[in-house]
Amino acid sequence: MPPSPSWVAPRLAAYAKRTPRPVRFEEMLKFGERPSQSTLLQAAKFLADEISVRLAHRYAELETLPYGLKEMPAVYQVKSWYAESFKDLVEFYNVIDAHRRNPSLGCKFESEHGIQGMGSWFSKLIGGARGRKEEFDVLPPGLASTAALDMTRPSVMPAVNQVSAEADGLPYFGQCQSPHLVNAAPAYNKQFNTILKRIVDRHNPVVVIVGKGVRQLTQSHPYLPEHHPEVQSFLNRFHRNRVGVRILIGHHLALQRQHRFPHHIGIVCTRTSVVDVASEASVDAAEVCEQSYGVSPPVEIQIPEGGVPDFVYVPSHMHHIIFEICKNAMRAVVEKEETRVGRGEAKRKDLSPVVINVQVRGDDILIRVSDKGVGIPAREVDRAFQYAYTTAKQAPIDPDFHGSEVDGAPMAGYGYGLPLSQLYARYFKGDLTLQSRExxxxxxxxTVKRDWVGDEPVLM
Ligand SMILES: Nc1ncnc2c1ncn2[C@@H]1O[C@H](COP(=O)(O)OP(=O)(O)OP(=O)(O)O)[C@@H](O)[C@H]1O
Ligand SMILES: [Mg+2]
Known part of the structure; x- marks a missing residue:
């Protein structure tokens, strides 16, 4: 990856001082009901700035990790992705903002049909900037030549305090107030989607790479176990922030997808059926189990007589959680049988079922997944929700695995299944706990909170 331009490091530090602004879940729904080019552009501006702030906070934290964790090659790699994505977003925000201040600039992404068009956009930008020099950082001479016309130069970047003064008051949901920007909204929105998709792809391997960093650390510092509280709370903050950013990005992209699923607003389903999600997730888990052991236990789904009402939730999260729990339960059942009959000898007919029992309790839906597998020794139960705690033979870390999908998911081995599922469950004010007997x-x-509305839990 090429080194970041020189303006990136000081701006990362400045953005890390700004306070993140949680988005209200109900705003995501309201905005998503009937998105227009204008409201999408407004959200794009908000998100470009807000996600930059959140990435900057994580970048700052990666720089100050204790116990030499910050020196791990895996952490360097992740940091460089954060810097790159930060740069993409800040540039995008500044291009729109320059156009907002100076309507005659036009939209850079509409005129970007070659160096000619781009050159004229930058010349106008520099011309406009000269008029209000105090708004911009240093303006070195010689910028009129096309070769120097580069948005990544500090000369065309507004001063940080000026950006934050405007951006901090920006709503996530609303109409874009500048008519000339609205005219160019389709081009801006298209460009923003390209940037968001690039960020999602770039950051896909982060869960696995950070896991690798922690493993590298514990290999080089055997006295420092990975379940050290400081390492655990870093991992929890880090992954919670990542989940939040991915929800915002996923929602924004889903709102613009051609194909809309029924009852979906972006990533949210207004009629989530626990039973449908649980049966899909358990089938997916059984598939992974069979790939690993050649067999999988039967699954029973039990629902109350009156059925389970549908409710508002993010089904992909629920799927992820139930999939991870089922994988663990299936592994426990198969491994118990294997200790009786020998490795690779377990038969489906001899396996006890994994039972998914769904109950409605007031505003809560309780999903209990029970197995009669090997269980967890009492002294180890508290560790089950720690990052990187696993009793599986450690799988070699596959950098292409994204940590959240069925394809290529290992049966077990990262020790991330339960802690990340707990994080997802708590993100929407639910919870994940367990009881076990060896x-x-x-x-x-x-536990799932039905129809929960509120702020994202953005804590830095
Ligand atoms: N249903 C279960 N029965 C027995 N042990 C379990 C069960 N669920 C979890 N565990 C124990 O908790 C550990 C951590 O589970 P977790 O899902 O976090 O990681 P993992 O399954 O080892 O790896 P992965 O990250 O691939 O899920 C497991 O390795 C296992 O020892
Ligand atoms: Mg697991």
Whole structure:
């Protein structure tokens, strides 16, 4: 990856001092009901700035990690992705903002049909900037030549305090107030989607790469176990922030997808059916289990007599959580049988079922996944929700695995299944807990708050 331009490091530091602004879940829904080019552009501006702030906070934290963790090659790699994505977003925001201040500039992404068009956009920008020099950082001479016309130069970047003064008051949901920007909204929105998709792809391997960093650390510092509280709370903050950013990005992109699923607003489903999600997730888990062991236990889904009402939720999150719990339960059942009959000898007919029991309790839906597998020894139960705690033979870390999908997901081995699922569950004010008895089996309790509306839990 090429080194970042020189303006990136000081801006990362400045943005890390700004306070993140949580988005209200109900705003995501309201905005998503009938998005227009104008409201999408407004959200794009908000998100470009807000995600920059959140990335800057994480970047700053990666720089100050204790115990030499910040020196790990994996952490360097992740940091460089954060800097790159930060740069993409800040540039995008500044291009729109320059146009907002100076309507005659036109839209850079409409005129970008070659160096000619781009050159004239930058010349106008520099011309406009000269008129209001105090608004911009240093303006070195010689910028009129096309070769020097580069948005990444500090000369065309507004001063940080000026950006934050405007951006901090920006709503996520609303109409874009500048008519000339609205005219160019389709081009801006298209460009922003390209940037967001690039960021998602770039950051896909982060869960695995950070996991690798932690493993590198514990290999080089055997006295420092990975379940050290400081390492755990870093991982929790880091992953919670990542989930938040991915929800915002995923929602923004989903709103513009050609194909809309029924009852979906972006990534949110207004009629989520626990039973449908649970049966899909358990089928997916069984598939992974069979790839690993050649067999999978049967699954029973039990629902109350009156059925389970549909409710507002993000089904992909629920799927992820139930998939991870089922994988663990299936592994426990198959491994218990294998200790009786030998490796690779377990038969489906001899496997005890994994039971998914769904109950409605007031505003909560309780999903209990029970197995009669190997169970967890009492002394280890508290560790089950720690990052990187696993009793599986450590799988070689596959950098192409994104940590959240079925394809290529290992049966077990990262020790991220439970802690990340708990994080997802708590993100929407639910919870994930477990009870286990060694040799007898395990019950995992996944509580979901029905139709929850509120702020994202953005804590830095
Ligand atoms: N249902 C269960 N029965 C027995 N042990 C379990 C069960 N669920 C979790 N565990 C224990 O908790 C550990 C951590 O589970 P977790 O899902 O976080 O990681 P993992 O399954 O080892 O790896 P992965 O990240 O691939 O999910 C497991 O390795 C296992 O020892
Ligand atoms: Mg697991």
């Amino acid at each position: 040799g007898l089996g395990t019950d995992v309790f996944f």
